[in-house]
Amino acid sequence: MAGDGAGRVGTVAGTSEGDAGWRERDDATHRAVHGQFLGPWTPTPTGAEEPEAVWCTSRLADDVYWQAGAVHEASHAVVGTAVGLPLLHATLESDRSVRIGGVVSFTGPGDAQLFAVWLAAGAVGQSQWLCAAGYGHPELHRCVRAIGGGADRAEAERLAAQGFIIDLQRAHLDASRLLGDPGLWAAVGQTARLLLTRRHLTSADVVAVLETHRITTQQVWTPDIGPADG
């Protein structure tokens, strides 16, 4: 599936950005997302609303924010591992003021489309968990995709700009399909709980979780995408 870049060794970081400009970019993103619904974005105190009324990630209570964030990173880690990519580590920060606060890194060689699948899985899993927890406001999910998935999408676009052939829409569908599997979703939940406790997981930690749910990297098949180059 990947073009001449297939098999090239590469490391792709997950969601966090270390630079100082994120706050301005996030504010601009919130204004762009919420302007479509309510006019100018105005941040307000968090945690005081019923779940179904929460329309922006900035309004999530701390515990919900971190659980959803842990599920975001766990979705990256579990999906990437399940499609056969070698995980380096998954981390979760504990300070809400430092952007999203988690990093998942895989290394190659591998199929670039599979990198796109694990990159897409973060925001998909985050939205799926929020919906299950009662946070179903459509504007919130637009905000999750823009804020939680923005750096991941930028990373996939950076790979595409390097010459890798990537179908982002297909990656999103495949991530959704994988996270719709009850066993894989349970593995995401277990990995997220471990992340909330330990804040740092190795590949062995995630593989052990997958094994308790009888998921191996050989079992997950992504249609039309061949095995990773050896």
Ligand SMILES: [Zn+2]
């Ligand atoms: Zn927002």
